[in-house]
Amino acid sequence: MDGKGKRWKNFRFETKAIHSGQIPHDNTGGVTQAIFPSSTYRVGFPGDESGYVYSRWSNPTRSALEEILADLENGSHAFAFASGLSALNAVLDLLKSGDHVVAVDDLYGGTRRLFERLMRNFGLDFSYVDGTDPANFEKAVKPNTKLFWFETPTNPLLKLVDIKAVSAIAKKHNILTAVDNTFATPYIQRPLELGADIVHHSVSKYLGGHCDVIGGALVVNNEELAERLRFNQYAVGGVLDPFQAWLVIRGLKTLHLRMERHSVNAMKVVEYLETVDLVDKIYFPGIDGKAIPNGMTMPGGMLSFTIKADFETVKKFAMATQVFILAESLGGVESLINHPASMTHASIPKDVREANGITDGLVRLSVGVEHHDDLVSDLTNAFAAIKAVPVSR
Numbered sequence: 406m407d408g409k410g411k412r413w414k415n416f417r418f419e420t421k422a423i424h425s426g427q428i429p430h431d432n433t434g435g436v437t438q439a440i441f442p443s444s445t446y447r448v449g450f451p452g453d454e455s456g457y458v459y460s461r462w463s464n465p466t467r468s469a470l471e472e473i474l475a476d477l478e479n480g481s482h483a484f485a486f487a488s489g490l491s492a493l494n495a496v497l498d499l500l501k502s503g504d505h506v507v508a509v510d511d512l513y514g515g516t517r518r519l520f521e522r523l524m525r526n527f528g529l530d531f532s533y534v535d536g537t538d539p540a541n542f543e544k545a546v547k548p549n550t551k552l553f554w555f556e557t558p559t560n561p562l563l564k565l566v567d568i569k570a571v572s573a574i575a576k577k578h579n580i581l582t583a584v585d586n587t588f589a590t591p592y593i594q595r596p597l598e599l600g601a602d603i604v605h606h607s608v609s610k611y612l613g614g615h616c617d618v619i620g621g622a623l624v625v626n627n628e629e630l631a632e633r634l635r636f637n638q639y640a641v642g643g644v645l646d647p648f649q650a651w652l653v654i655r656g657l658k659t660l661h662l663r664m665e666r667h668s669v670n671a672m673k674v675v676e677y678l679e680t681v682d683l684v685d686k687i688y689f690p691g692i693d694g695k696a697i698p699n700g701m702t703m704p705g706g707m708l709s710f711t712i713k714a715d716f717e718t719v720k721k722f723a724m725a726t727q728v729f730i731l732a733e734s735l736g737g738v739e740s741l742i743n744h745p746a747s748m749t750h751a752s753i754p755k756d757v758r759e760a761n762g763i764t765d766g767l768v769r770l771s772v773g774v775e776h777h778d779d780l781v782s783d784l785t786n787a788f789a790a791i792k793a794v795p796v797s798r
């Protein structure tokens with residue numbers, strides 16, 4: 406439930422990350438948010454003002470997390486879901502059969518799968534554009550366009566979308582703008598401040614931050630949208646459970662510390678990659694020390710690069726690291742390495758993949774918060790391992 410106070414709204418990010426939404430436990434004075442597993446709540450108990458009825462509708466631990474997320478994104482309301490995809494699904498539930506969505510072409514694979522393999526069955530239509538030029542969104546607008554959906558930075562090519570410009574185009578045409586802010590996090594970028602209507606998160610990534618939660622969230626700054634999303638939680642029920650919510654609350658307390666270190670480590674890794682002969686392109690928001698446009702305050706921990714070698718050799722490289730764990734997902738304290746051509750994007754025909762820039766040589770890193778010298782040595786060893794192997798054709 407809302408109304409536990411906007412007591413932390415005007416504090417700085419780091420203070421809100423630690424204090425927002427936290428209600429000291431009345432009976433014990435415990436300084437951290439309690440986990441409330443109760444599914445149902447006694448009606449009319451003495452002094453009952455909580456408004457809690459049934460935990461699909463609202464739950465005290467989930468409410469605490471939702472209040473923190475609203476404060477961190479500078480929104481009025483947040484809603485926590487069972488996964489990033491179920492949060493996305495709740496956004497699509499705002500639409501009707503016959504509506505059209507414009508999305509960026511470089512998208513999380515599961516997002517495109519939900520659009521194409523499920524939502525098309527319900528009469529929604531989707532177009533994909535290169536989001537680096539805001540005009541491409543406008544060109545794709547049809548009379549029935551109701552939603553712009555994009556990530557920035559995008560996955561896995563780290564393209565940047567100008568949130569302000571795209572939101573302005575959307576307003577002109579009465580279209581909702583939803584930004585998947587999973588890669589940047591609110592510490593680095595706050596889309597609602599730039600004109601977006603909805604912020605989306607997979608909290609499974611940086612917000613949870615320890616690769617031990619699956620969850621999602623939406624944040625808005627608009628009473629009517631909030632009412633519709635609250636109804637969605639109640640009517641559809643894809644909500645985050647209290648224990649997972651508590652883990653995210655715990656993770657958020659160090660988000661600012663982690664993002665600072667992720668960014669510094671990623672910059673160190675990029676500096677190193679720039680010296681490696683086998684490396685061709687590097688995709689990174691802060692590349693070449695250029696100012697990061699678009700309201701981002703630092704580059705974050707995600708980067709991709711291409712190795713001048715064939716499919717098998719690049720796969721071998723990705724399996725030769727020790728600190729970087731070969732795994733999907735991202736945003737945890739541990740560094741991860743991903744070879745899209747053999748992992749996340751393996752099911753896409755090679756020519757389609759390559760047309761979208763996902764070449765055999767592409768490697769994606771989620772740079773963790775280990776010591777950066779160990780990360781660089783780890784990559785050095787992996788390059789040495791593939792240099793020793795003759796490139797087979």
Ligand SMILES: *Cc1c(COP(=O)(O)O)cnc(C)c1O
Pocket residue numbers: 488489490491513515516556560585587588606607608609610619620621
């Ligand atoms: C992981 C991810 C999702 C999906 O979130 P889940 O929590 O896995 O359902 C959506 N968007 C982006 C950018 C992601 O990285």
